[in-house]
Amino acid sequence: MQCAWADGPTEPFLTGVDKISSGDTAWMLTSTALVLMMSIPGLALFYGGMVRKKNVLATLMQTFAITCMVTLLWWAIGYSWAFTPGSAFLGGTGRAFFNGMTFIHDPANQLSVSHLALTIPETVYAMFQLTFAAITPALIAGAFADRMKFSAMLVFMAAWSLLVYCPIAHMVWEPTGWLSKAGVLDYAGGTVVHINAGIAGLASCLMLGKRLGYGREKMAPHNLTLTLIGASLLWVGWFGFNAGSAGAADGRAGMAMLVTQMATAAAALGWMSAEWISRGKPSVLGIASGAVAGLVAITPASGFVGPTPAVIIGLIAGVVCFVAATSLKHVMGYDDSLDAFGVHGIGGILGALLTGVFVSKEISGVDGSFLVQLKGVAVTVIYGFAASFLILFLIDKTMGLRVSEEQEREGLDISLHGESIE
């Protein structure tokens, strides 16, 4: 989200309730619920359908548990580190435990408002951003599906959320962050959410190694109906993600919604066509994956471009992510199980760079540049990869990252959770 108020407040402040727009607040309450729906059940089903039958519950459990855990971390310190003024790299601690975030009905009729969204209560803004903070680590889980210890996963996600997500969100979105100052454009989280999650996914599948029997045993998705339902919930929820990032119910939100739809449809058809031409059949998994790739790629661009560039961004994302998920990973030899890097990493990088190419001053009031976007991408990729790798390395050396061979063979549902869908 871009801060458009150059001379306005620079930190959260108390104001009268009459300064709040009920229209903006209604839309942001709605958007918040939509983005939460993207994680649970959207992403959970999208991933859950793609794994083997013995790992379905474990996969659903990851997304659900991450959502709960990040919620409490966000309350403790995450929100404050990400969205209050501080250094160029990290916010302050003033809002730890939501300290000072308030609504006083009697007697003053005042409430706190974030300097990043002036017409809605700070409670709504913090909740909205919470749902972003929750889905981002959950996206990473696609890369290490079927083989990570649940305990190690929780520790990794907690550390990652605080040490990677919060700093990157602060650097890109909070006006004291240095990438924000440098003019990096990221409307709804192409850099903060998708590149960040994708590169962490790459680090985790490299650290963990391949699934047992990878390349030899059948690892086909057990139920693509779930995956298609999940992709559809992601699509619908994404209107909250992108159009909600306007922070208001206004013309820019409308444009963000429109371009989201354009890019998604174009990417879904792009992936499907590329697959049809090169592999002979248009698959359900292909069109659903293409839609997600399009949603990812339009995310950073959504408040900055018009519908025609959106179609172009979508088409490119569909084809490029198809190549990344079907060829690149086999050539490179890593087991990014559900293509967290191939779709979110690659799609996010493409979207971030193309935002610099297609940004419209008419729509957004700002200029962008390819090189500045490249800087944002490079910083996120390098910091995200290095920090993720280090966290994973430390966990591996202390508690261990991976389940035992026996547990992996038996399936994580039974071995980690004592349940099964059979």
Added chain:
Amino acid sequence: MKLITAIIKPFKLDDVRQAVSEVGVQGVTVTEVRGFGRQRGHTEIYRGAEYIVEFVPKTKIEIAVDDALLEQVIEAIAKSAQTGKVGDGKIFVFDLEQVVRIRTGERDASAI
């Protein structure tokens, strides 16, 4: 008495049931099975990862018949299950030593 075991294409089951009923068969047992023959399996591709499905879903039917009815039943199955394409299945015939109807204790021909 004979026991006929036939492996057929799943979607042919209703046709076969009707055809054998018409020649006088009183009971059929059906099982969903998987296997391969000359049809072999097929290939599935998920995001570029190819998996060869070696065992194709088929339906197995079992019918106990009196010797007098055998040829008619075989013919009924063969005709109703045929598409002319590879994978139509097979019919196996075994000697059947004894049949007991549990409800009444009847034996052999009268129990079929």
